[in-house]
Amino acid sequence: MSKDDLVLLDFWVSPFSLRVKIALEEKGLSYVAREEDIFGGKSDLLLKSNPIYEKVPVLLHNGKPIVESANIVYYIDETWASPRLLPACAYGRSRARFWADFIDKKVFDAGSSIWKSKGEELESAKKEFIDVLKKLEGAMGGKDYFGGDEFGFVDIVLIGLVAWFDAYEKCGGFKIEEECPKIGSWIKKCKKRESVAKILPNPQQVCEFVGMLRKGHGIE
Amino acid sequence: MSKDDLVLLDFWVSPFSLRVKIALEEKGLSYVAREEDIFGGKSDLLLKSNPIYEKVPVLLHNGKPIVESANIVYYIDETWASPRLLPACAYGRSRARFWADFIDKKVFDAGSSIWKSKGEELESAKKEFIDVLKKLEGAMGGKDYFGGDEFGFVDIVLIGLVAWFDAYEKCGGFKIEEECPKIGSWIKKCKKRESVAKILPNPQQVCEFVGMLRKGHGIE
Numbered sequence: 001m002s003k004d005d006l007v008l009l010d011f012w013v014s015p016f017s018l019r020v021k022i023a024l025e026e027k028g029l030s031y032v033a034r035e036e037d038i039f040g041g042k043s044d045l046l047l048k049s050n051p052i053y054e055k056v057p058v059l060l061h062n063g064k065p066i067v068e069s070a071n072i073v074y075y076i077d078e079t080w081a082s083p084r085l086l087p088a089c090a091y092g093r094s095r096a097r098f099w100a101d102f103i104d105k106k107v108f109d110a111g112s113s114i115w116k117s118k119g120e121e122l123e124s125a126k127k128e129f130i131d132v133l134k135k136l137e138g139a140m141g142g143k144d145y146f147g148g149d150e151f152g153f154v155d156i157v158l159i160g161l162v163a164w165f166d167a168y169e170k171c172g173g174f175k176i177e178e179e180c181p182k183i184g185s186w187i188k189k190c191k192k193r194e195s196v197a198k199i200l201p202n203p204q205q206v207c208e209f210v211g212m213l214r215k216g217h218g219i220e
Numbered sequence: 221m222s223k224d225d226l227v228l229l230d231f232w233v234s235p236f237s238l239r240v241k242i243a244l245e246e247k248g249l250s251y252v253a254r255e256e257d258i259f260g261g262k263s264d265l266l267l268k269s270n271p272i273y274e275k276v277p278v279l280l281h282n283g284k285p286i287v288e289s290a291n292i293v294y295y296i297d298e299t300w301a302s303p304r305l306l307p308a309c310a311y312g313r314s315r316a317r318f319w320a321d322f323i324d325k326k327v328f329d330a331g332s333s334i335w336k337s338k339g340e341e342l343e344s345a346k347k348e349f350i351d352v353l354k355k356l357e358g359a360m361g362g363k364d365y366f367g368g369d370e371f372g373f374v375d376i377v378l379i380g381l382v383a384w385f386d387a388y389e390k391c392g393g394f395k396i397e398e399e400c401p402k403i404g405s406w407i408k409k410c411k412k413r414e415s416v417a418k419i420l421p422n423p424q425q426v427c428e429f430v431g432m433l434r435k436g437h438g439i440e
Contacts, residue, residue, distance in 0.1 A: 052322060052355060066314045068321065078310040090298040094286045101288065102272060135272060 006031035009046045009058040011038050013209050015108060016069035017057040018199055019160030023073040025195035026156070027080045031059075070100045070157050077153060085153040099139050099146060100157040106132045107161050115171045115210050116217055126172045130179045137182040144189065151193060159190050159200075166203040167210035226251035229266045229278040231258050233429050235328060236289035237277040238419055239380030243293040245415035246376070247300045251279075290320045290377050297373060305373040319359050319366060320377040326352045327381050335391045335430050336437055346392045350399045357402040364409065371413060379410050379420075386423040387430035 006024070010017045010033040024031050036042055036056050049058045049065035059066045059075070066075045077085040086093050110132045113125035136158070140146055146154035165176055165187070177184030190196050214220040226244070230237045230253040244251050256266055256276050269278045269285035279286045279295070286295045294317075297305040306313050330352045333345035356378070360366055366374035385396055385407070397404030410416050434440040 075314040094295040
């Protein structure tokens with residue numbers, strides 16, 4: 001579709017890489033994903049492209065690095081217009097930026113607290129995680145997607161993180177669908193989309209990866 | 221200049237409110253600032269407008285709330301085109317969003333660690349704060365402003381925080397200008413701008429306010 005040279009510095013299970021890949025799929029863009037060795041040694045290209053955080057994902061567009069995943073999705077939407085991911089009006093965009101930022105500040109950390117903890121601490125981590133999801137249900141209101149009738153920017157920002165939700169459920173012994181039915185049905189709808197189904201990794205593999213992290217943290 | 225109804229839920233010394241007021245001044249927009257009683261009791265309007273964080277600033281544009289200060293500045297720039305604050309190209313905007321986010325994640329917290337600490341802890345807080353500013357000097361490169369030749373979005377995001385820099389220097393016994401001369405000269409240039417000179421509060425009053433916070437934290 002495009003003559004642009006797109007290279008993604010990637011890590012297969014990173015929720016932040018996943019959201020960028022889903023955005024690229026939505027726009028029908030071809031790209032090369034270069035898997036980074038996160039634990040063994042990051043590439044010079046990654047260190048040079050993102051010297052501040054030294055983290056994936058980085059999208060190189062004709063050699064120019066764009067960093068921080070929600071920022072990359074925003075850039076993709078501004079650069080390739082169709083299909084539109086952000087709302088057309090400035091107010092709608094301000095709401096989308098607000099919720100994307102809320103998701104970035106809360107969801108991954110709250111989820112990590114679940115797999116990092118046991119006993120009482122685990123119960124409080126689960127409560128916090130569910131509280132975050134309930135706030136997101138409030139943001140969705142009665143709509144199908146965060147963007148309204150259409151899958152859009154905020155949906156993409158959240159759906160990458162959903163890749164880890166099965167692992168949180170397994171570690172925490174709870175069902176997101178039961179606690180937050182609106183999020184549960186949103187997840188089902190999103191997973192039926194071609195872009196999402198193609199990109200989200202196998203839940204079992206994510207659970208194994210999180211199990212490895214738990215062992216590293218002395219939890220299992 | 222405009223028939224828009226603009227109300228800012230404000231707190232005089234908030235670096236985050238200050239940046240919004242500077243953006244409004246840059247655009248030549250009239251607004252009503254409603255001072256919030258942060259410590260005594262927030263208004264129902266604030267709690268209703270920003271139920272997630274319950275924080276100033278909130279900008280009400282014809283009654284619609286926009287929240288989170290960098291997000292508000294972004295909205296102001298998208299809604300009132302002139303003078304342009306964000307770069308015209310998508311890549312420039314992605315860099316501006318990246319650095320605004322870096323500033324939001326690092327500068328206020330690093331500065332707060334200075335006024336909240338003593339002894340060895342204070343030395344390490346100063347080191348961290350200077351390190352953050354040095355990274356920002358790197359972002360500026362050889363340019364006059366973060367936006368290049370013109371004062372822009374990232375400059376506005378940082379300049380609100382500068383209101384507290386005198387207090388950090390006083391608490392930490394150091395001079396930002398000596399440690400980070402490029403930032404020092406950027407501050408001088410910015411302070412000469414009409415919008416900045418009009419909005420930034422008297423440094424002595426900010427120092428007194430921070431002194432009060434220090435007493436509240438048992439530091440002084």
